[in-house]
Amino acid sequence: MKHYKCMKKNCFYGRGVPFYLKKCLLIMRLCLFFMLVLQIGVSASGYTQQRVSLSMQDVTLEHVLKELKKQTGLRFFYSVEKVRPEQKKVVNIENDVLENALRSVLMGTGLTFTIMNDVVVIKDEVVSTADSLQKRQQLLKGIVKDKAGEPLPGVTILIEGTTIGCATDIDGKYSLTLPGEVKGVVLVFRFVGMETKKVSMDEVKDKEILQGKKEFVVVLEEQTENLDDVVVTGIFRRSKELATGASVTVTGEQLKMVGNQNILQSLRTLDPSFKIVENNLNGSDPNALPEIEVRGANGIPDLDANYKGNPNQPLFILDGFEVSLQRVVDLDPNRVESISILKDASAAALYGSRSANGVIVIETKAPEIGRLRLSYNGDYAVVMPDLTDYDLLNAREALELQKDAGHFEGRSLSNDIEMKEYYNRMLKNVMEGVDTYWLSKPLRTAFEHRHNFELSGGDKVIRYGINFSVRMTPGVMKGSSHNNYMGGVFLQYRKGGLLFKNDLQITANESKNSPYGEFSQYVSLNPYVRPYDGQGRPVKLFDDKYPDFLEGSQFNKNPLYNATLHSVDEEKYTDFTNNFSIEWTISENLTLMGRFSLTKQFNSSDLFYSASHTMFEELGDPINSPDEFLRRGKASFSNGESFSILGDLNLRYGQSFGKHNIYAVVGLNASQSKNHDKTVDVEGFPNDNMSSIAFAKQYYKDSRPEATYGIQRLAGILGTFNYSYDRRYLFDFSLKVDGSSNFGSNNRFAPIWSLGAGWNIHNESWMEKMAAISILKLRCSYGITASQNFAPFQATSMYSYETGRHYAGLIPAWLKGIGNKDLKWQTTHVLNFGLELGFVDSRYMINIDYYQRRTDNLLADVTIATSTGFSSYKENIGETENRGFEATVKAMFIKRPQDQIYWSVNVSAAHNRNRITKISNFMKKRNEEVIKKAEEENQSAPVILYEEGRSLTDIYAVRSLGIDPATGNELYLTKQGLTTFTYNSFDQVAVGNTRPDLEGIIGTSLTYKNLTFSANFRYKIGGQIYNSTLVDRVENADLYGNVDRRIYDDRWRKEGDQSLYKSIFDKTTTRPTSRFVQDENVFTCESVSLGYDIKHKGILRTLGMERLRVNAYMNDIMRLSTVRQERGINYPFANRIAFSLSATF
Structure with a gap:
């Protein structure tokens, strides 16, 4: 007999299949044996x-x-x-x-x-009503099966319009007495997890079936309806209908419909408030962690050195415990049951001082009750570098441009001859057909694969699971990779009202950066040079006779040569996490839950550059400067460990009386985390293969070993109360008081609270007349959240010891940073209004949220007079505000269960604007210093300024009137609106904003029987961008290397030219002006997926499987933008075509 899992979208079937688990670890064998013994000993009776x-x-x-x-x-x-x-x-x-x-x-x-x-x-x-039957009757016999051909027990069968019916037995068989005249008789077959099926007896032509001599076989299809909406907080679950907070929950199946890369990439497609900030430098680098925002930025990005990570990063909760962003990125999407985003204070205040940036709650799948079963999930992807945004010169064009720019003309006769000889050698290469496409040299088409195995089973007393997964993620840059190994054991035991759970997970991770260096090196290399010698080996220098006095010597070094050396650039970590929880159901209404987590992590990093690396080519000479020459080769070694303890205790009470429903939670929590890291930088390695620290000549110049230590403690108490009347009127209140060691002794504790109210208008009696409206809900919440995502000891005075000096056996110390006992928490005031509207049994849904977030007491280093003995201390320096809205429209245009066809369309939109409402005198002084530095250093990149009333994402530059046709010089506007040819950094004003006016997703999904299809497209409208390509690769381009082809377009050449860019002979540095600020509208194909459930009984039986599903994905395969700029500067972006396979044995 099959085992069926209830209250899910689909039914899952389990059938034992013999298998042999090869090369299994001894400990996993022992665990499996123990679990099998327990399984056999449990009785199924009674x-x-x-x-x-x-x-x-x-x-x-x-x-x-x-x-x-x-x-x-x-x-x-x-x-x-x-x-x-x-x-x-x-x-x-x-x-x-x-x-x-x-x-x-x-x-x-x-x-x-x-x-x-x-x-x-x-x-x-079943009601047998003889009067409803005609005198002449006939018996119908048959069997009900699923699509795989397996019988379904407990299916109810009714004659439509009557209460006459029956149910299938354990073998799926039934017998039903029908009227003598079956014309117009319709049978209705219903079963949980399956689509209801109606069969007209008029369509049955086989007389043997109507006479009961032959079985009438009916096949039911799996149901695709959604689960009831719930809000998962990581502490408790609540019906979304009774919640007042702004939150969204997505299932693991929805995540897998989008893609199989990682859960964060899929989540951003499913909710408009969850944003992954595009990183134009790191592109698709598998070792770069994404920058995450939920409803905009609260902290000041330029000051992120004061933060322990990204100041705007949300809190991640995995199975009730806080985890790092790296742990979430490495999490196997196949293990995820659901993800909830808690956005406003009412939803997120439960986490107190950690909730200011929102909370992401992740729940993994628990082992299913039933026989021991093996499941396998495999994800495979072909990843191809995306170079469509690069448009460079070919060999002939590049050499001709450099000649036109006068680069091969010497100032003296001897120099001129030498340069002409170099030019002729390069021209000879061009004439011989040399046209090296450097962009392809460090790149490859990568093949990613991930494999997840899980053994699970159990009964109502004991459940158990063993999982193991391996993920190999080679990047598109040769030699780069991110490999992850995870294994764990889960055990759950229930004894009466007590429920014990323990989850042990071990993770090992290895990251390697490419030995080919940064991609930007290859973008600038000249295509007319030969990368290899006659034997096909990379040359170290392209031209051994490169003139010493000729600029651009960096373009004569071959980065491909460095990749042949014994270089190392890798990081590793091993993480042990054990989560234990105990839940005691004291009574029907009262539950006590305690949780305890231990996490120990070891990490290390190794960096080694051979002495033969081209970066040391100009470092010293063995004859004239041997000391400098012997410094060639360098290495950096670091290792560290961290240990964290988290625990909480919560008492939950729920009671219903009459039309009143109350739910309350009181609890307390405490945590401590420590970290200790050591780093040594050394140099001078005599041999390429001697990379050990023991072979180093000395510490790196002007450096010594470093060590860091940090400890943070947090304790808090929690109280939350939820009340609803007649499921119509809703009220929430939460209070969390947290104390943290990160803040001043006078402000150690912070009260975090929220109030929420809601009105389920659709439950009003007078709404019964409006049958088309299935959901109409208004909600509002207000509260205060806080952030403690800061470095430890920031409020404490710190000292540094001068180990190189001593007096009478004593080592002197100096005050490194002064403490601030009045340092306050960075708090955020959150206001949210929401509307939920559903029509026609919620087939058409509209969700709208408006929010306002005001952040007080922003933290930063404040500079003070050096006469005090130190240069800065931590202080609260300002306030910011975020306002915005989110809207989601979902429409199921086709819902035909009888034909197993479903088609839906969804459109989402998000708008966010932030502004600085208050800054301190320190911030005003800081702005002046930044502008002064930009002027002194002749900087070409826009500076980041913070002004009251302006946005954190504003672009600052001097306003430009364009290139003067008469002179070819750029004409500027001062702050006062006067025209001038003189650039002044103090004339910079806000000329654009990088945040779009509107951003969202347009998506569709189609289900036809066993086939599913979905497509999602992202749009961005109304933002601006500073096109650095036009500055760095056109106007300020180093013409000794390759450049963007637009260097030929719209250049000023002679008087009267109407042009966009200055002359190539203008050697002055182009500074940030509004001429390079462009409107950016983007449309991308973010995800396309196609899936198929193989349910054919014969195929599954041949393969020895219970269930088999295949999916295909295409991610980031198209991008249309109004701005042309090079993307993926240090690491290119990539297109992804992926496949997945899920099988249960």
Whole structure:
């Protein structure tokens, strides 16, 4: 017999298949043996004699059944449409057997039940009404199966329009008495997890079937309806209908429909508030962590050195415990059950001082009840570098441009001859057909693959699971990779009202950067040089006779040569995490839960550059400067470890009486984290193969070994209260008081609180007349959250010891940074209004949220007079505000369960604007110093300024009127609006904003029987961008190397030319002006997926499988933009075509 999992989107089937697990670790063998012994020893009998107790008022029948499921551990099958409308005014059952309890709660509902092993089937009560049948009757016999050909027990079969019917037995068989005249008779087949099917007897032509001599076979399809909406907070779950906060929950299946790269890439497609900031430098680098924002930025990015990570990064909670961003990126998407984004104060205030930037709550899949089963999930991807944004000169064009620019003309006769000889050698290469496409040299088409194996099983007492996964992620830059290995053991034990869970996970990670260096080197190399010698080996220098006095010597070095050397650039870490929890159901309404987590991580990094590396080519000479020459070769070694302890205790109470529902939680939490890291930088290695620190000549110049130590402690208490009246009027209140060691002794604690209210208008009696409106809800919340994502000891005075000096055996110390006992928490005031509107049984949904977030007491280093003995201390320096809205529209245009066809379209939009509402005198002084430095250093990149009333993402530059046709010089506007040819950095004003006016997703999904298809497109409208390519690769381009082809376009050449760019003979540095600020509108194809469930019984039986599904994906395959600029400066972007395979044995 198959085992069915209830209350899910689909039914899952389990069948034992012999298998041999090769090369298994000894410890996993022992765990498996232990679990098998436990499994065999559990009896499956006596389910009906289990005793239960219920005391509930004014609840739905569905809620009662869920509580019975919780107490018994049995699986319940029922039709949501039948159960949900049923209301139970009073349910009082005291220590009675399950069978009697079911009879009591189902009394008067028209429903009955059947218990088969550990499955309870709730079905329509069969009423035999002889008067409804004609005198002449006939018997219909048959069997109901799923698409794989397996029988379905407990299927209810009714004659439409009557209560006459039956149910299938354990073998899926049934017999039903029909009227003598079957014309117009329609049979309705219903089963939980399956689409309801109607069969007209008019279509049955086989007389043997109508005479009962032959079985009538009916096949049911799996259901695709969504689960009930819930809000998962990581501490408790609540029905979304009763929640007042702004949150969204997506399932693991939805994430896998988008892609299989990682859960964050998929999540950004599913919710407009979750944003991954595009990194134009690192592109698709597998070792670069993404920058995450939820509803904009609260902190000041330029001051992120004061933060422990990104100041705008949300909090990540995995199975109830805080985890790092790296852990989330490495998490296997196949293990994810659901992800919830808690956006406003009402939803996120439960996490107190860690919730200012939003909370991402991730729940992984728990082992299923049933026989021991093996599941495999494989993800495969072909990743191709995207070079469509590069448009460089070919060999002939590059050499001609450099000649036109006068680069091969010497100032003296001897120099001129030498340069002409060099030019002729390069021209000879061109004439011989040399046209090296440097962009392809360090790149490759990479093949990613991830494999996940899981053994699981159990019963109502014990559940267990063993998982192991390996992920190999080679980057498109040769030699770069990110490899991850994870394994874990999960064990759950239930004894009466006690539930124990323990999850041990071990993670090993290895990251390698490319030995080919940064991609930007290859973009600038001249295409007329030969990269290899006659034997096909990379040359170290392109031209051994390169003139010493000729500029651009960096373009004569071959980065391909460096890749042949013994170089190392890698990082590793090993993480051990054990999460333990115990839950005690004290009574029907009272639950106590305690959780405890230990995490130990070891990390190391190695960096080694051979003495033969081209970076040392100009370092010293063995004859004239041997000391400098012997410094060639360098290495950096670091290792460290961290240890964290987290624990919390929560008491939950829920009660319903009459039309009143209350839910309350009180709790406390404490945590401590320590880290200790050591780094040594050395130089001078005599041999390329001697990379050990023991072979180094000395410490790196002007350096010595470094060590860092940090410790942070956090403790808090929590109280939350939720009340609803008649499921119409909702009220939430939360209070969290946190104390942190990161802040001044006078402001050690911060009260975090939130208030929320909601109105379910659709539950009003007068809304019954508006049948088309299924959901109409208004909600509002306000609260204060905080952030403690800061470095430790920031409020403490710190000293540094001068180990090189001493007096009378004592080592002197000097004050490195002064403490600030009044340092306050960085807090955020959050206001949110929300509207939820649904039509036609929620087939058409509209969700709109408006929010306002004001952040106080921004933290930064404040510069003070050096006469005090130190240069800075930590201070609160300003306030910022974010305002915006999010809107999502989802429409299911086709919903035909009988034909298994579903088609839906979704459109989302998000708008966010931030501004600085207040800055301190320190910040004003800092702006002046930044502008002064830019002027002195003749900087070509825009400076980052912070002014009251302006945005954090504003672009500052001098306003430009363009290139003067008469002179070819750029004409500027001063702050006062006067025209001038003189550039002045103090004339910079805000000329654009990098944040788009509107950003969102347009998507569609189609399901036809076993086939699924989805496509999602991202749009950005209304933002601006400073096109650095036009500055660095056109006007300020180093013409000794290759450049952007637009250097030929719209250049000023003679008087009267209407041009966009200055002459190539103008050697002055182009400074930041509005001439390079462009409107950016972007449209990208973010995800296309196609999936198919293979359910053919013969195929599955041949393969020895219970379930098999395949998916194909294309990610980031198209990008249209109004701005042409080079993307992926240090590491190119990539296109991705992926596949996945899921199988259960």
